[in-house]
Amino acid sequence: LLTLHHLEYSQSFRILWLLEELEADYNLRKYDRDPETRLAPTELKELSPLGTAPVITDDEGLVLAESNAVIDHILDSHPDSTLRPGAGDPTRPDYLFWFHAGNGSLMPMQFMNGILTVMTARTPALLRPVVKKVTGKVREMLVQPRLKAIFDQMEADLGPNEWLAGDKLTAADITLSYSIFSAEAQGRIGADRPNIRRWLQQVRDLPSFQRATEKDGRETMVFSF
Amino acid sequence: LLTLHHLEYSQSFRILWLLEELEADYNLRKYDRDPETRLAPTELKELSPLGTAPVITDDEGLVLAESNAVIDHILDSHPDSTLRPGAGDPTRPDYLFWFHAGNGSLMPMQFMNGILTVMTARTPALLRPVVKKVTGKVREMLVQPRLKAIFDQMEADLGPNEWLAGDKLTAADITLSYSIFSAEAQGRIGADRPNIRRWLQQVRDLPSFQRATEKDGRETMVFSF
Numbered sequence: 001l002l003t004l005h006h007l008e009y010s011q012s013f014r015i016l017w018l019l020e021e022l023e024a025d026y027n028l029r030k031y032d033r034d035p036e037t038r039l040a041p042t043e044l045k046e047l048s049p050l051g052t053a054p055v056i057t058d059d060e061g062l063v064l065a066e067s068n069a070v071i072d073h074i075l076d077s078h079p080d081s082t083l084r085p086g087a088g089d090p091t092r093p094d095y096l097f098w099f100h101a102g103n104g105s106l107m108p109m110q111f112m113n114g115i116l117t118v119m120t121a122r123t124p125a126l127l128r129p130v131v132k133k134v135t136g137k138v139r140e141m142l143v144q145p146r147l148k149a150i151f152d153q154m155e156a157d158l159g160p161n162e163w164l165a166g167d168k169l170t171a172a173d174i175t176l177s178y179s180i181f182s183a184e185a186q187g188r189i190g191a192d193r194p195n196i197r198r199w200l201q202q203v204r205d206l207p208s209f210q211r212a213t214e215k216d217g218r219e220t221m222v223f224s225f
Numbered sequence: 226l227l228t229l230h231h232l233e234y235s236q237s238f239r240i241l242w243l244l245e246e247l248e249a250d251y252n253l254r255k256y257d258r259d260p261e262t263r264l265a266p267t268e269l270k271e272l273s274p275l276g277t278a279p280v281i282t283d284d285e286g287l288v289l290a291e292s293n294a295v296i297d298h299i300l301d302s303h304p305d306s307t308l309r310p311g312a313g314d315p316t317r318p319d320y321l322f323w324f325h326a327g328n329g330s331l332m333p334m335q336f337m338n339g340i341l342t343v344m345t346a347r348t349p350a351l352l353r354p355v356v357k358k359v360t361g362k363v364r365e366m367l368v369q370p371r372l373k374a375i376f377d378q379m380e381a382d383l384g385p386n387e388w389l390a391g392d393k394l395t396a397a398d399i400t401l402s403y404s405i406f407s408a409e410a411q412g413r414i415g416a417d418r419p420n421i422r423r424w425l426q427q428v429r430d431l432p433s434f435q436r437a438t439e440k441d442g443r444e445t446m447v448f449s450f
Contacts, residue, residue: 066326068321068329069318072321076317088301092301103328104293104332108332108333108336112337115367119360119362131355131356134347135344149276153275
């Protein structure tokens with residue numbers, strides 16, 4: 001039996017949702033962040049090869065981290081699921097693009113954006129204008145244009161498609177959920193993104209998402225810096 | 226027939242190597258960076274959904290970007306290849322971990338590190354000490370520990386294993402090559418990482434890697450800021 005080691009307000013919510021969507025049998029072990037540092041507890045960090053959530057373990061000694069690796073591993077044991085369109089399926093290229101673009105392109109930009117915010121906030125007030133100018137430049141020249149390109153593409157793809165890779169929910173939607181809910185929390189999904197807003201509502205309406213939210217016990221999956 | 230749109234000194238070298246390893250039929254279209262800005266040419270940016278390399282196209286209207294999506298798509302049409310261990314294969318968890326950790330964990334930290342360097346370098350000399358202190362803190366608290374954790378795990382895994390996921394070259398090695406060669410160029414793969422150094426030599430000795438290097442026509446795949 002698989003155990004999901006789930007950290008509150010973190011990317012591991014996606015795995016919780018995936019397991020609920022699959023109606024899989026699993027153990028859930030929840031970890032709280034340190035109330036002061038907001039970091040994961042040592043116990044979880046020591047379990048994970050890179051000190052990051054999510055991690056799954058099983059009775060046969062498996063210890064696997066890295067969100068998309070965990071998703072692929074879980075889907076391996078559910079070969080009949082439509083969450084991962086197979087080779088030759090017409091939705092496969094869109095699936096592959098969005099499944100990989102989440103952690104490969106979108107998340108790194110969002111993460112960098114968060115770090116730039118922390119850098120500025122932690123600089124003493126007198127020196128802050130200097131750091132604000134430098135971080136502002138990186139946002140303006142790199143982070144904002146790339147985020148815009150990704151959300152523009154997403155908005156366009158969600159025109160003809162109900163979900164990111166066609167008419168069915170796939171693991172691409174699940175893995176991207178963390179990034180899209182983060183973007184919403186930061187006010188990036190405005191009225192000019194009606195398709196992404198519709199997608200967010202679709203997700204919130206899913207019974208599997210609602211069950212995952214209930215098991216998580218938090219009002220949101222999103223971590224704020 | 227598939228066309229690889231390959232940008233010099235970029236991640237798309239990995240796709241070139243993959244295609245050579247598979248002895249696939251393909252067209253190669255090469256693009257040079259702008260000699261001054263070092264950015265990709267507009268022509269390539271316009272082709273790619275997110276303005277990034279690699280991109281592949283085919284005769285049936287496919288346009289696919291995002292390195293690991295491209296790798297999975299190409300491997301779909303080579304089902305007998307051992308480059309992607311299938312569900313149930315004992316090397317599958319290691320394969321999935323390293324295949325996803327490259328773009329999901331390692332590359333974002335290396336990219337952030339590069340941006341911190343650029344931020345410092347582009348700050349006027351008088352203000353540079355302030356920015357250097359702030360970026361130094363991010364390196365010390367976030368980037369260096371995470372890079373260390375990843376390379377420690379890699380060094381450990383390459384003890385019992387010849388390649389990252391067992392005794393055979395897989396797409397995990399190919400996708401991670403860009404990050405590992407970058408780390409080598411930055412002096413991060415020292416004498417305390419003998420297994421990763423052995424891996425680098427194994428890669429250089431591969432005929433497919435040598436053919437890809439020849440077709441690329443550059444001395445390295447690595448982009449330096």
